[in-house]
Structures are given as structure tokens and as C-alpha cells.
Amino acid sequence: MPHTPQPPGHDPFKGTIYGTDEQLRAAAAWIGNNPFLRLGALREEGYGQAYIVLDALRENPLPMEVLSSCFDVCCLSHTLLCTDEGMQGTRPEDLLRELEYATGQPGAFEIAGKYTNVYTDYANRYGWQGDGPVTRCLKAGSVLRIRTKDGKGADISSILHTFIGENTRDGYGEIMARPAVDVYYRVAKEVPSKSYDIHFEPLLRDMHLSARRLHKGLEAVLKHSVTTLGEIDAADTEEGNTAEVRVPAEILAMLRDKYDPEIDMKIMEKWYRDGLRRKGKR
Secondary structure, eight states, rough: OOOOOOOOOOOOOOOOOOOOOOHHHHHHHHHHHHHEEOOSSOOGGTOOOOEEOOOOOOOOOOOOOOOSSSSEEEEESSSSSSOOTTSOSSHHHHHHHHHHHHOOTOOEEEEEEEEEEEEEEEOOEEETTOOOOOOOEETOOOOEEEETTTSEEEEEEGGGEEESSSGGTTTTTTTEEEEOOOOHHHHOOOOOOOOOOOOOOOHHHHHHHHHHHHHEEEHHHHHHHHOOOOOHHHHTOTTTTTGGGOOOHHHHHHHHHHHHHTSSSHHHHHHHHHHHHHHHHH
16 A cells, blocks of 8 residues: 655654464455554544554565574563463573573573563553553563573574563563674764854954054063163163163164064164163162
8 A cells, every 4th residue: 555644743653564464465455444543542532543554565584594602682672471480580581481482492592691670560451441460570671692502503583573471462572682793893983063153244443443452562562671671781780871881772673573673763772771761760
């Protein structure tokens, strides 16, 4: 049947129905004739309407062996297990025995690693018209790493994606198995960081005022350097003989080229002598 487009932002729930050719054809015919149905509580009041679309009918691929001597099993949903004593099984060993039963290889496996947790389930039991008994089960996300005791490859094709344990008709016990991979890798990619550039249109007036402030600042630094040089030279002269001190033109020229090449040399000589006199008055 053609797929009906969904409104933007509405992702449909998707699932798969497994069965024989006769069963799938009957299900497809029923869905085609009854695309609308109601789910959940208060259906008679108009709640829970859903629309079913059939994407495709596919034949099941031919079964193939998947041999692995070490594999990981993950619980995709809460898993209800029943031990030989009739109790609720929540230990990793209980899940191991259930996997051995599902693969038809009792006693062939052992646990190499585990990450499990327990979930206390108060869920509604569909069809009971009420809440079911409180049960303890393996929590969804529990993982076992399993290896064969003899180190040889075992066929795990039957548990690659299946349901085990109790209440599987209600969605419990969905598991997935994959051959274990001990080599992990990561990919690093250099991505330029986001930047927000703000551009201002410069005004001639602002540029002129900025240049003037910069020039005055450099001129103040130059004046302070030249005056300080005069005070230092005055300390090396005898009292009252500062007028006879020779102006160090080479040093002044060097300072002028560093801070303000356009300033008149006579102004710098005046600053230098001001430093000489200032020192002499102390």
C-alpha cells in the first residue's frame, strides 16, 4: 500500500509483523479495510484514534548461521524471567540460562562481563481489565557479554533479535545479540567554532578623533621620557652648571623616531632642559 505522508513534526510509530505468508496476507487485507482504530482507555468516548499504513510486504530472508565465540546481549525492554523454582529471576545467571534455552545450547556459555539492573514493574496487564501483580524483572538496558566455554563459535542467529521470558505478547523480553568487538575507535573532526562578527561603518570624524587621541598619548610618553632623561643627566653635573650640559641629540633623535617622527627637535630640546632645571631646583 502507498505510504501516506505525515504532517511536519509528526513521526509515526513503526513496527514489524512476523508470520506465515497466509497470516501476513490476511493482516494486510484487514489493515487495508480497517485503517482506523482506537487504542487505550476511553475508546468509546473518542480517544485514542490512530491510522495504520502498511509500508511493504517482504519475505523472510533465508536463515543463516551466525557463529561467534563471544557476543553481547542487550535487553531492549524489561525482561520477565521465571526460575526453575517458579520465582522471578533477576540475576544475570537467570538470563544466561534463558539464552541457552533459546539457542538450544544448554551449558555451553559463561558470563564474561555484565551490567544489569532490576526494575520493579507495576504495569497494566492488557486484557486483564486492571493492574497486574507487582513483579521484579531485569531492567531494559541490561547487558551481558557471553563467551563459549570451549572457545569455539556458537550459532547465535536465533537471538539476534527476539523475545524471551514471560509476557512477550505485551512487549516484555525483547533482546538483541551481536558478536562482541574488542576494538573501539572514534573519529575526530575539526569544526570551526561559530563566530559572530559585528561590522561598523567607520565615520571620518571618529577616525580623526581616534588618531588625535593616539597622537597625544604618544606625545605625552615622549615628553616624559625626554624630561626624565634631563633629570638623570642633571644628577651628574655640579650644582648650578646645568646650562653647560650638552644636549644628547642622538638619544633624542632615537626617541623621536620611536614615538613621533614629525615633532620638531627644538621642542624636544626644550623638554630636556626643563628636566635639567627641574632636577636642579630640588
